[in-house]
Amino acid sequence: MEVVLLGYAIYAKLINAKSIRIMHPVNERVRSYYEKQKYEYVAKGDYLFKEIT
Incomplete structure (x- = not known):
């Protein structure tokens, strides 16, 4: 999963995005995982987001 998160970050920087959104997490377990990765719900x-630094 770390590779996917890295891919999100690289793509976001390439398109000059200010944040990443994960829309409609399928369940609490998925939501919890992303929250541990510093995404905010x-x-x-019904989405998670993380500011690009």
């Missing part, structure tokens, strides 16, 4: 929109 937004319940109202």
Whole structure:
């Protein structure tokens, strides 16, 4: 999974994105995994996001 997260980050930087969003996590376990990777959950929109640094 770390390779996928790295791919997200590289692609985001290539397109000059300011954040990454994971839309509609399929279950609590998936949501929890991303939260451990410093993504923040937004319940109202049902997505996780992380600012690009």
